[in-house]
Amino acid sequence: MPGSARLDPDLAQLAIEHCYEQDWSDGLPLVPVSQPLLDRFLAQTGRGPQEIIGSLEQVGRECTVELAAINAAMAGCRPEYFPVVLAAFEALMLDRAARGGGFQSTSGPAPLIVVNGPVRGELGFNGTGGAFGPGFRANATVARSVGLIVRNVFGIKPQVLEQATQGLPGRWSICIAENEEESPWEPLAAEAGLPPGTSAVSATLLRTCEFVDNRHTQDPEQVLWDFADTISRTGALIFRETSCGVVFCPEHAQLLAGAGFGKDDVKDWLIEHCGRTQAELRRAGKDGVSENHVRFAAQTGDGAGSDGGFFRVLPSRQHVPLMVAGARNAAISMVVRVFGLWSGTPVAVETRADVPAEAVGRTR
Amino acid sequence: MPNAILDPTGGAGRAPAPGEGRGGVLAPRRGDLAGARVGLLVNTKQNAGLFLEEVGRLLAERHGAVSVLARTKVNFAQPAPEGLLKELSTECDVVITGIGDCGSCSASAVTDGVLLEGRGTPAAVICSDAFRGSADAIAALRGAPGYRYATTPHPVAVLNPDQVRDRAAAVLPDVVALLVSAAGAS
Numbered sequence: 340m341p342g343s344a345r346l347d348p349d350l351a352q353l354a355i356e357h358c359y360e361q362d363w364s365d366g367l368p369l370v371p372v373s374q375p376l377l378d379r380f381l382a383q384t385g386r387g388p389q390e391i392i393g394s395l396e397q398v399g400r401e402c403t404v405e406l407a408a409i410n411a412a413m414a415g416c417r418p419e420y421f422p423v424v425l426a427a428f429e430a431l432m433l434d435r436a437a438r439g440g441g442f443q444s445t446s447g448p449a450p451l452i453v454v455n456g457p458v459r460g461e462l463g464f465n466g467t468g469g470a471f472g473p474g475f476r477a478n479a480t481v482a483r484s485v486g487l488i489v490r491n492v493f494g495i496k497p498q499v500l501e502q503a504t505q506g507l508p509g510r511w512s513i514c515i516a517e518n519e520e521e522s523p524w525e526p527l528a529a530e531a532g533l534p535p536g537t538s539a540v541s542a543t544l545l546r547t548c549e550f551v552d553n554r555h556t557q558d559p560e561q562v563l564w565d566f567a568d569t570i571s572r573t574g575a576l577i578f579r580e581t582s583c584g585v586v587f588c589p590e591h592a593q594l595l596a597g598a599g600f601g602k603d604d605v606k607d608w609l610i611e612h613c614g615r616t617q618a619e620l621r622r623a624g625k626d627g628v629s630e631n632h633v634r635f636a637a638q639t640g641d642g643a644g645s646d647g648g649f650f651r652v653l654p655s656r657q658h659v660p661l662m663v664a665g666a667r668n669a670a671i672s673m674v675v676r677v678f679g680l681w682s683g684t685p686v687a688v689e690t691r692a693d694v695p696a697e698a699v700g701r702t703r
Numbered sequence: 704m705p706n707a708i709l710d711p712t713g714g715a716g717r718a719p720a721p722g723e724g725r726g727g728v729l730a731p732r733r734g735d736l737a738g739a740r741v742g743l744l745v746n747t748k749q750n751a752g753l754f755l756e757e758v759g760r761l762l763a764e765r766h767g768a769v770s771v772l773a774r775t776k777v778n779f780a781q782p783a784p785e786g787l788l789k790e791l792s793t794e795c796d797v798v799i800t801g802i803g804d805c806g807s808c809s810a811s812a813v814t815d816g817v818l819l820e821g822r823g824t825p826a827a828v829i830c831s832d833a834f835r836g837s838a839d840a841i842a843a844l845r846g847a848p849g850y851r852y853a854t855t856p857h858p859v860a861v862l863n864p865d866q867v868r869d870r871a872a873a874v875l876p877d878v879v880a881l882l883v884s885a886a887g888a889s
Contacts, residue, residue, distance in 0.1 A: 354708060363711055373706035397781050397811055398844060400715065409711040440780030440807020443837065491711040499840045502806030631747050 358413070363491055365483065365511060369413040379418040380408035384425060385694040392425060393432040395493050397440070398500065402428070402492045407484070410491055414483040415476065420462055422689040423477075423540060424484045427452045427514070430542035430686040431485060436679025441544045442495045447503025448544035448678040449510035450485050451584075453662055455528035456538030458688050459516040466516030468666035470586075471509070471548065471673065478514040486511025507547060515664045521589035522663035523596030528685040530602065539685040543660070544678035546575065553591070554670040559598035562591060562670075563608050569674045570613045571652065573623040579632045581652045582677035583613070584660035590670040592663045606659040614651040657683055728847040730820045732884035733796065737767035739882075742795030742824075744787075744815055746779040749860035750867050751802040754829070757871035758799050758878060766879060780807035782814040792822040797882045803830030803838055803852075804859050810841035813852060817845045827881040829874060833857035853877040 354371035358364055370376075381388055381404070388405035404425070411424045431437050431450050441448055454464045465475040472478055495501045519526045528539035553565045570583045585605075587595075595605055620626040620634075627637030653659055660681050665671070733739065741762050743755040752775075759771035772794055776783050783791075783800075791798050798819050803809030809830050816828035830838050832854040842850035855874050862870065 357708055361710075372709045372711070374709065375706065377709060397807065397814065398841070403713070406711060406713050409709050413711055439778060440805065440811075443780070443806035443810060445806050487711065492713060492715070494712070494715050494844070499836050500806070500810060500844075502809070502834060502837050629749070633749060635749070 362496075363413065363487075365486055365490060367483075369487075370415055372409050372412040376412050376418075377405070377408055380412055380416075380421045381405065383418050383421040383694065384689055386425070386689075393428060395438070395442070395495075397443075398493055398495065400493045402488055406492045407488055410487040411480070411484040414487050415480040416484055417462075417476070417480075420477055420481055423454065423458060423462065423464075423481050426540040426686040426688045427481055427542055428485055428488060430540045430682070430684070431544075433682035433684050433686070434543050434679060435682070436544050439679075441678060442489050442493065443500055443502055444678075445502050445504045446546055446678065447501070447506040447510060448546055449507045449513050450482065450542050451545045451675055451677075452482055452485070452514040453527055453541045454481075454514065454516045454538075455519065455526045455533075455541070455685065456536060456688070458538035459519075464514070464516035466518040466664045467521075468668070470515040470518070470664035472512055472514075478516070479512060482512045482514035507545075509548065513545065513548070515586065515662075517662050518589060518664045521593075521667055522587075523593050524602045524661070524663065527660070527662045531683055531685050533685055533687060538688040538690070540688060541660075541681070541685040543681035546676040546678050548586075549674045549676065550671055551585075551674055552669075552671045557594065559595050559600060560608075562594060563605070563612070566672070566674065567609060567612045570609065571615055573615060573619060573625055575676055576615070576620075576623075576625055576634060576652060578634060579628045579652075580654045580658070582658040582660075582680050583653065584662070584675045584677055584681070585609075586665070586673040586675055587661065587663050588665040588670060588672045589663060589667040591672045594670070602661050603656060605661060606656045609659055610651065610653045610656070613653050614649055616649050620650065657681070728817065728820055728850065730823045730825045732825055732882065735766070735883055736762055736797065736879065739766075739768045739796040740770045740772065740794065741768045742791040742798040743771060743773040744783060744791060744798055744800035745773060745775045746801065746803075746808050746812060747775060748779055748802050748804045748808055750862055751804070751859075753864060753867045754802055754855075754859070754871050755799055757868045758829075758875060761872060761875050762799075762879070765875070776811075776815075779805070780811060782811050782818060788815065788818055788822060792819055792824040795824065798824055798826045799829065799878060800826060801829030802855070802859055803828065803834050804857075806834070806837055809834035809837045813838045813841045813850065814845055816852065817842060817847045817850055820847070820850075825882045827878040828852035829878065830854050831857040831859050851881060853881060 624636035625634040762768040803812040816826040819826040
């Protein structure tokens, strides 16, 4: 490594410790940010440093482009990732639950960030083997950036304004590229209406991720029943209805597509078959539904329907976002348990052509 | 001279200056609640409606409050809208708000209390005792460090109606103490 002998690890350590002492860290070391590094980030966008890109009314805080850039740099992003960070943050703030109390919630939800389009290859976002990480700088640092913005800019820290009961493995680290090349279906961003080939980011809050391993059958309905079992589990049912997506591995997606299932067919099948019987809901103390749609243990048995019927829990296609990521080496997919409801709106990533010349000039 | 390490908080992480936000936060207190018009600001958390209704009923029965006006927040995670706070502070002499029983609603219930105090209306916020961290932090953030509120033991959501009424009775002395001045009308 030419030049490494001139780097000073002892000075670097002092700067890292300084960041810990300021209570800026999520627990892992931060990159100390200087003005020249910040300038390199700001040169990647045509947006002004003081432009506000998100606010949380309940804590009286606003995030500017500049503060987002400092946090993205601290998270370990390369400057060229910054437009993706901006798109990811904007996409997440379209999620009503994120604007509401999501970041403060006892459920400690994690953003799911999905990257589509050519920016995946240009910046090295992984969407194949090990898509959920770790091991890839772009995926790891973009997700971490969002967590640091919530912590430092919104001031929502664990055990203070953030009240997660247990938190969630993977919080602030879930950023996947969609494996568009091995998906039989149109990419998430294109499905949501963006022109094919657009680099875009979608985001929503998750309660958890749960694997479904079915390398056992070629029957598409048997495979879907295996997903329905995980999606329908009572432990995840809080309200009358729920939202739950699937990140299909290429093998499952191709099996389903090969059997004639389009994305909407899969959604409709899951909407039809995911749910529980009255008896199963009662057994778990969740057979009643209050006026504000919260489930409860019905005292008299006359809660949400008492005819012993089957209660579906996915009300619409919007409640079942589907995408494809992972390697083609096994039929292992991930059920992604949505905290609120995905906005259904991807945010296009700003491209170099969007950046005014004077902003580019700042890179020197 | 090395470059400075930049602050990612925009200055928000700094500690309040001595005395900042203190004083002038609390609305003037009455000597007692006889004849008081009570407002209830229900945040829709499980059992919050019954809990506050019972507190209101007991304030009328035992402390001479003359009326109870109940209002419900549309979004428990956010502070109450200005119009709702204005109505409560106009129509009521004191307001009870809660139950702060989640991460976001414990914070917003305290915020509502601080905002009502700023409008001159004494407020008693009720939180589950598991959410003191959030409640204290938002009080400081809203310029009222040390703002006092009442707590009820966690959990609240799973209680049956009789248990909720018992809890309301148990917290009543603390609620009254928050709303009146021991030294009489101030």
